[in-house]
Amino acid sequence: MEITIEDLPGHTKASLSGRFDTTGAIAIELPFNTLANERRALVIDLSNVTFMSSYGIRVLLRGGKIAMSKGAKLVIFCPDTAVSKVLTRAGTSDLIPVYPTLSAATAAVS
Template sequence: MKIERTPLGPDIILVRLEGRLDIAGAAAVEPEFKSSCEAARVLVVDLSNTPFMASIGIRLLLAGAKGLHRKGGTMGLFACDPQVEKVLRATGVDQLVGIHATRDEALAAAGVSPAT
């Protein structure tokens, strides 16, 4: 599992996750993912290269989203693999974290200009 972090503006971070978000994958990216959540007000997560997500991956996303919400921030997920999106919606993640088709939609839902 790989993680890539790209600042898009003040307190706005794009995180790209690549690989399986299973036990090993979540352990590999957790420190940097947590750091990204702590540094951001808006975090958008590209899941286009994440073909599998286990419950530990869902926990990682939800923990980050809850931390962001506590400080008035937000997280949006986008470009999910269809099977990953199905799991996220079936488990109710979409009730806490927006799931969007594109990065621009995720940013717009967070009140950020997509041109950022």
């Protein structure tokens, strides 16, 4: 799993790609937490994520908690895929806003 970070006007976009399974989530956990700790407005782009496990959700929730504790905004962009269904069914989307389009996610943190 890879993470690409773009600092854009008004927000930061973190694009994840690959399988957000246990192995992938452990690989990006530290940089993801650092990002959540340092940025004020963060869009997590999951459009190129092909799989989501509980450890992936755990990383997202921890990042969301870190951002909230700093008064920062963190939202997820995830099109309607098997990955977004996992987020919905596990209740993650009730805790961290999930948007089906990048423009909607960006608007939410701007």
